[in-house]
Amino acid sequence: MKIQEKLRFMREARNWSQEEMAMKLNMSTNGYAKIERGETKASIPKLEQISEILDMDLMELLSFGEKQVVCLIGDSNNGFNVMGSSKELAAEIQNLQLVISHKEEVIGYQKREIAYLQEMLAMLKAEK
Numbered sequence: 514m515k516i517q518e519k520l521r522f523m524r525e526a527r528n529w530s531q532e533e534m535a536m537k538l539n540m541s542t543n544g545y546a547k548i549e550r551g552e553t554k555a556s557i558p559k560l561e562q563i564s565e566i567l568d569m570d571l572m573e574l575l576s577f578g579e580k581q582v583v584c585l586i587g588d589s590n591n592g593f594n595v596m597g598s599s600k601e602l603a604a605e606i607q608n609l610q611l612v613i614s615h616k617e618e619v620i621g622y623q624k625r626e627i628a629y630l631q632e633m634l635a636m637l638k639a640e641k
Contacts, residue, residue, distance in 0.1 A: 517551040
């Protein structure tokens with residue numbers, strides 16, 4: 514993943530517009546947009562400033578997306594998106610989704626059982 518793609522992804526992950534990011538960097542929107550498009554190379558001091566705004570270490574920003582998994586909770590129908598994952602990680606995620614699904618089924622069963630037991634308790638109390 515190229516640095517401009519990383520910057521765009523991180524900005525969008527925070528739901529910031531290019532205008533907001535440019536304002537945080539004290540630069541023009543057009544100037545920042547050129548960095549994201551790869552038309553202008555960002556200097557190390559500018560990348561340090563960007564990483565500070567994104568609340569991450571510069572090395573973390575530079576290595577972001579390099580054979581890593583990114584998990585964004587609540588941004589898709591299944592609860593998360595995965596980017597940059599290997600086949601093994603994708604399989605592990607699928608297994609974890611099955612475990613979660615099974616746990617949700619068990620919780621549903623337990624809720625029904627509790628409701629049934631509460632009904633029985635109420636009936637026993639009414640008989641007294």
